[in-house]
Amino acid sequence: MPTTPKLSAKQQASTIAELQAKVATLSAQVNEQRAEHVRLQAILESAIHAIIVVNDQGLVVEWPGPAELLCGWTKEEIIGQSIFKIIPHRYRHMHQTYLPDVINGRRGHVFGKQIEAAILYHEDFEVPVELAVVLTRVDERCEFTIFIHNITERKEYEAQLHHISITDGMTEVFNRRGFMTLADKQLKLACRGNDDVFLLYADFDNMKWINDTHGHSAGDEALMETARILKKTFRQADLIGRVGGDEFTVLITDRKGDNSQEAVVKRLHEALEQANQGNRPFQIQLSLGTVHYDHDRPCSIADLMIQADQLMYEHKKQKKLEGVANYE
CATH class of the missing domain: 3.30.450.20 (PAS domain)
Incomplete structure (x- = not known):
């Protein structure tokens, strides 16, 4: 059998040094x-x-x-x-x-x-x-x-910015942009479910008189109080918007069919009457127009608002003829 050649002492020392170097590395x-x-x-x-x-x-x-x-x-x-x-x-x-x-x-x-x-x-x-x-x-x-x-x-900051962008700062209801955007979505959902939809348009009869007689701070208070009345009168699911200087609109959806235009107007009149029993130096007087959405004749939110606005002005003219409100 072949034998492994023996290493000299010098070779052994060299091999050990190499191994030690590798171990160290x-x-x-x-x-x-x-x-x-x-x-x-x-x-x-x-x-x-x-x-x-x-x-x-x-x-x-x-x-x-x-x-x-x-x-x-x-x-x-x-x-x-x-x-x-x-x-x-x-x-x-x-x-x-x-x-x-x-x-x-x-x-x-x-x-x-x-x-x-x-x-x-x-x-x-x-x-x-x-x-x-x-x-x-x-x-x-x-x-x-x-x-x-x-x-x-x-995300919280973005949500705050979004809220600010669609909310009226004074009254804390939706501004026109916010109302139109959300009402369009709400109307589409209501159409899918064939829900009853009403749109109410409200305009102050006596805002100029309030501003001229009691000052613009009183006018601001009248706007804020109107928003509070609308929030108290309608459900949280209903959309309320301030769409002009002294104009408000409400989109009401009703899946059960419990509401009618007459019931909606009556409810608001009762709320206004109760609010006007306080000690304010002015009363909140609104002209109203309401329309019922016809599923057989679809239209946009903008068209629905035009219809309600026209009815509101007819109501305002009638009240002027009857002399039942303070007008500018």
């Missing part, structure tokens, strides 16, 4: 990898955004502190668990079918983009977020790094 690489891991963990733990890492089975493998704060699950509760725990129930089926397609490369349009979505906070309530997903492939395996940013404050 490997040790340095391991230490560097450990240091890199520590640095990465420090970044993950101190990041403003939550950074979550998920494997190709949809299981959570990294869950730093910001993720705990945002999602409500501790690291001990979530590591090794499905990422679907933080996905709202109504989206889970879609994501369960979507994940395999992503892994197989059939879907990739979400990567590198910021997406507005919602996550579930500890199975309790939804949190609006903005997220971005990065796909990493290592040794035939996929990992997803998900960057999540809580946008609750931004």
Whole structure:
């Protein structure tokens, strides 16, 4: 049998030195990898955004502190668990079918983009977020790094801006833009259900007299009181708008068919009569026009308002002839 030649002492020393150098190199690489891991963990733990890492089975493998704060699950509760725990129930089926397609490369349009979505906070309530997903492939395996940013404050601010844009600042009912937009949607819904629809148009008879006699602050108070009366008279589901300086309109939808034009007007007259029994130096006097939407002759909200406006002016003329109100 062949024998392995013996190494000289010098060769042995050289071989040992080479092995020691390799061990030192490997040790340095391991230490560097450990240091890199520590640095990465420090970044993950101190990041403003939550950074979550998920494997190709949809299981959570990294869950730093910001993720705990945002999602409500501790690291001990979530590591090794499905990422679907933080996905709202109504989206889970879609994501369960979507994940395999992503892994197989059939879907990739979400990567590198910021997406507005919602996550579930500890199975309790939804949190609006903005997220971005990065796909990493290592040794035939996929990992997803998900960057999540809580946008609750931004959404609340946007909602406030939207409210301001469609609301009359003085009376806190819808302004003309808000009323027209929402009434158009409400009318379409009512048409689908064949609900009764009424539109009431109201205009002050005595606003100029109030302003000239008692000042514009009294006129403002009259407008605000009228809005309060309308809110008290009609349901929360009915749309109330201030569509002109001293003009208001109400869209009433009735699925049960309990209302009629006469009932709507009577209810408002009773509310006005009660409100005018106070000690104000002026009374609130309105001319009214109401129309019933004819499902057999469809029209727009704008057309319905024109019809109601014409009826309101007829009512105003009649009241002038009868001398039953203070006019400018």
